[in-house]
Each structure stands twice: as structure tokens, then as C-alpha cells.
Amino acid sequence: MILLDGKKTSAEIKEEIALQVAELVRKDKKKPHLAAVIVGSDGASLTYVNAKVKACERVGFESTLIRLPKETTEEELLNEIEILNVDNDIDGFIVQLPLPDHIDEQKILMAVDPDKDVDGFHPTNVGKMALNLPTFISATPFGILELLERYKIETSGKDVVVIGRSHIVGAPMSILLSQKRTVGNATVTLTHSRTKNLAEVTKKADIIVAAIGIPEFLKADMVKDDVVVIDVGITRIADSSRKNGFRLVGDVAFNEVSEKASYITPVPGGVGPMTIAMLLKNTLLANSRKE
Numbered sequence: 295m296i297l298l299d300g301k302k303t304s305a306e307i308k309e310e311i312a313l314q315v316a317e318l319v320r321k322d323k324k325k326p327h328l329a330a331v332i333v334g335s336d337g338a339s340l341t342y343v344n345a346k347v348k349a350c351e352r353v354g355f356e357s358t359l360i361r362l363p364k365e366t367t368e369e370e371l372l373n374e375i376e377i378l379n380v381d382n383d384i385d386g387f388i389v390q391l392p393l394p395d396h397i398d399e400q401k402i403l404m405a406v407d408p409d410k411d412v413d414g415f416h417p418t419n420v421g422k423m424a425l426n427l428p429t430f431i432s433a434t435p436f437g438i439l440e441l442l443e444r445y446k447i448e449t450s451g452k453d454v455v456v457i458g459r460s461h462i463v464g465a466p467m468s469i470l471l472s473q474k475r476t477v478g479n480a481t482v483t484l485t486h487s488r489t490k491n492l493a494e495v496t497k498k499a500d501i502i503v504a505a506i507g508i509p510e511f512l513k514a515d516m517v518k519d520d521v522v523v524i525d526v527g528i529t530r531i532a533d534s535s536r537k538n539g540f541r542l543v544g545d546v547a548f549n550e551v552s553e554k555a556s557y558i559t560p561v562p563g564g565v566g567p568m569t570i571a572m573l574l575k576n577t578l579l580a581n582s583r584k585e
């Protein structure tokens with residue numbers, strides 16, 4: 295079994311980005327600038343958004359974190375987005391999800407200028423992605439493509455099973471892997487909570503992408519030998535032996551599945567760090583598009 299090391303791979307990508315930023319600075323050009331908006335103070339969301347800001351600093355980007363109270367109204371958030379849309383210094387920005395219940399998430403994502411939508415969530419960018427046109431591919435599926443490419447995992451003609459049909463992971467992943475592209479050309483089955491006999495489907499897969507949010511859902515008896523497993527899930531499980539009081543668990547029963555797998559991502563240290571690296575890559579792209 296070979297570990298698909300997202301931590302190491304993302305560090306390599308960040309080094310490559312840092313070199314490109316240094317080159318921009320040498321040429322007296324503008325550094326990429328990413329802004330992130332977070333509403334409320336949910337622990338996991340704050341951790342993710344802080345990790346994104348820190349990653350920006352490490353590669354030499356400018357970054358701006360806008361923290362708004364959980365009582366922020368939809369209108370106030372839309373105003374904040376408009377300010378970012380017209381701010382020439384901001385190349386790209388993200389609105390950290392989930393948003394509080396009183397805010398219509400779709401309305402907010404629609405308000406982001408598609409040219410600054412480095413999360414790739416705006417319908418314009420989702421549409422371009424679905425048509426295989428150049429655009430911002432959302433960071434998690436983009437990170438998975440990159441991980442498969444850098445580990446030279448063949449996808450062409452393979453049977454891929456994606457578990458979970460979310461707009462941010464499962465659905466785009468299934469589209470991308472079936473497209474005619476370097477990492478693609480696969481025969482993809484998209485499964486979800488209404489899929490019957492899921493284990494029968496996953497047992498035939500050469501590659502499985504699990505994006506469900508149920509800890510250790512995928513067990514060894516659901517996969518065939520030499521399967522490639524991408525575990526997107528991140529669930530916080532209470533653990534009093536840890537300083538922070540929790541541990542992160544993926545959607546895959548790692549210990550048993552890794553005994554059958556040819557390649558597998560760990561949690562943490564797999565897809566998570568790749569997501570952040572690809573957000574930086576999208577911001578660099580937004581910056582170079584403006585040039």
C-alpha cells in the first residue's frame with residue numbers, strides 16, 4: 295500500500311507557488327491577494343479559514359480575513375461581497391461555508407464576481423467546469439485530480455465510484471473524472487444515500503472517492519483488492535486524550551481498508567491539505583488572468 299501523502303504533495307505545490315510569487319515580486323508585479331469572509335465563530339470553520347490565511351502568508355500572498363458576527367444579516371453580507379467584488383487589490387475571495395441558517399447560501403454564492411470566485415462555486419464557474427472550459431475548479435475536487443496526477447495513478451478506462459453527491463465534492467468529482475482530460479476518461483458511477491446495494495457497486499471499483507461525512511463508513515468488505523481510495527471525509531470525534539479534545543476521522547475505515555488498497559489517502563494529511571494548496575493555485579490564476 296502506498297500512502298497518498300497530501301501533506302507532502304501540498305507542501306511541494308506551495309513551494310512551486312512561492313517561487314512564482316517571488317518571480318512576480320522580482321518583476322515588480324502585484325502579489326496575489328486572497329480575502330476570506332467568515333460569519334460567526336464555528337470552531338471547525340475558523341480553523342479552516344485560519345489555515346487558508348496562514349497558507350497565503352507562507353507562499354507570499356497578501357491575505358485579508360473579514361470576520362463578521364453571527365447576527366450579520368444577508369444584506370450586510372451582500373454589501374461586504376460587493377466591496378470585495380469592486381476592490382481592485384483583491385484577486386480572489388471566498389465565503390467560508392456553512393453560513394448561519396438565516397442567510398441564503400445560494401444567494402451569497404451567486405453574488406460573488408465569477409472572476410474572483412476562487413472557490414469555483416458560482417454557477418458560471420460550475421457550468422464552465424461541467425463543459426470542460428477553463429475556469430476555477432473548486433479546490434477539493436481540483437486537489438484530488440492533482441494528487442492522482444502527481445502519484446501517476448491511471449484513471450483512463452478505470453471504474454470509479456464516487457460516494458456522495460454534494461455540490462462541492464461528489465458531483466463535480468464525478469463530472470471531472472469522466473471528462474476527456476489528463477486525469478479523467480474514467481467510467482464513473484455517482485452513488486448517494488438512495489443507492490441500493492452500495493457495497494456491490496463499490497466492490498467493482500478501481501478507484502473510490504468517499505465524500506459522505508460518516509466516520510469509517512467504507513469498510514474492507516466493500517472494496518476489492520488493489521483499490522485506490524480517496525477519503526474526503528473529515529469528522530471531529532470527541533477524544534479526551536487529545537489536547538484539543540477531538541480527533542479527525544475520515545469516511546474510510548483506514549486500518550482495514552489500507553490492507554487491501556494499492557493507494558490510500560490518510561485523514562488527516564490527505565485531501566485536506568490539497569484543498570488549501572489548490573485554493574492558492576486558483577488565487578494565483580485569478581491574479582495572472584488580471585495581468
Ligand code: NAD
Nearest residue numbers: 434458459460463486487505506507526527528565566569
Ligand atoms: P454533504 O455533507 O453535503 O453530503 C453528504 C453526501 O453523502 C450526500 O450526497 C449523501 O447523499 C451522501 N450520503 C449520506 N449517507 C450516505 C449513505 N449511507 N450512502 C451513500 N451516500 C450517502 O457532503 P460534503 O460537503 O461533500 O462533505 C462530505 C465530507 O467531506 C464531510 O465529512 C466534510 O467535512 C468533508 N469535506 C472535506 C473537505 C476537505 O478538504 N478534505 C472538503 C469538503 C468536505
